[in-house]
Amino acid sequence: MSRNRPVIAIDVDGVLADHVPHVLTRANAEKKIAMSKADIKEWNTPVGGVPFGELIHGYFSDSQFVLTMPPVDGASESVGRILKTAKVIVVTARPQVILDLTQRWVHERIHPELEVFRAAEGNKYSSSASILIDDYLGNVEEFAQRGGAAVIFDQPWNQDRSHLLGGRYHARLAVAATWIEAEKAVSRLSGQIA
Numbered sequence: 001m002s003r004n005r006p007v008i009a010i011d012v013d014g015v016l017a018d019h020v021p022h023v024l025t026r027a028n029a030e031k032k033i034a035m036s037k038a039d040i041k042e043w044n045t046p047v048g049g050v051p052f053g054e055l056i057h058g059y060f061s062d063s064q065f066v067l068t069m070p071p072v073d074g075a076s077e078s079v080g081r082i083l084k085t086a087k088v089i090v091v092t093a094r095p096q097v098i099l100d101l102t103q104r105w106v107h108e109r110i111h112p113e114l115e116v117f118r119a120a121e122g123n124k125y126s127s128s129a130s131i132l133i134d135d136y137l138g139n140v141e142e143f144a145q146r147g148g149a150a151v152i153f154d155q156p157w158n159q160d161r162s163h164l165l166g167g168r169y170h171a172r173l174a175v176a177a178t179w180i181e182a183e184k185a186v187s188r189l190s191g192q193i194a
């Protein structure tokens with residue numbers, strides 16, 4: 001890898017896209033419930049009796065739902081700055097059928113030059129990246145095991161992470177609650193792997 005241009009892989013849902021509030025706005029209205037983001041502690045947290053993962057996969061069949069998803073605060077600005085010193089690829093576990101829509105969303109809402117790749121959860125190490133930014137601890141652990149560095153994007157569903165932060169890969173891991181913090185973490189980790 002280039003010393004000056006590391007490759008950063010960035011996840012979509014929970015990192016670039018604020019998917020949970022978007023799902024809950026619709027689910028709360030449909031099911032007459034009042035759940036908030038903090039209630040979603042895992043992928044299959046029940047939402048009005050339906051596991052979250054099943055719910056979002058249903059909503060993904062609505063192109064307007066995909067295209068109107070709000071970005072995480074500051075994602076577009078931070079990615080723009082990161083692109084000045086690194087190559088960025090977007091890696092998602094979303095279904096293949098909405099990859100084109102996801103690509104369009106990324107171009108419209110994040111940055112017009114980013115390319116989106118699909119990878120199964122836990123398989124993001126297969127990309128060429130040296131740093132991963134992800135909210136799913138399974139991906140982070142797998143990526144670190146393969147020698148990569150990772151930024152955990154802080155979310156209500158990834159709080160149980162002491163085994164990773166206190167484990168053998170701790171020096172190659174960082175936690176970021178905001179995109180500004182993620183930028184700082186990428187800069188620090190890039191220095192380490194260079």
Ligand SMILES: [Mg+2]
Nearest residue numbers: 011013014135
């Ligand atoms: Mg994610």
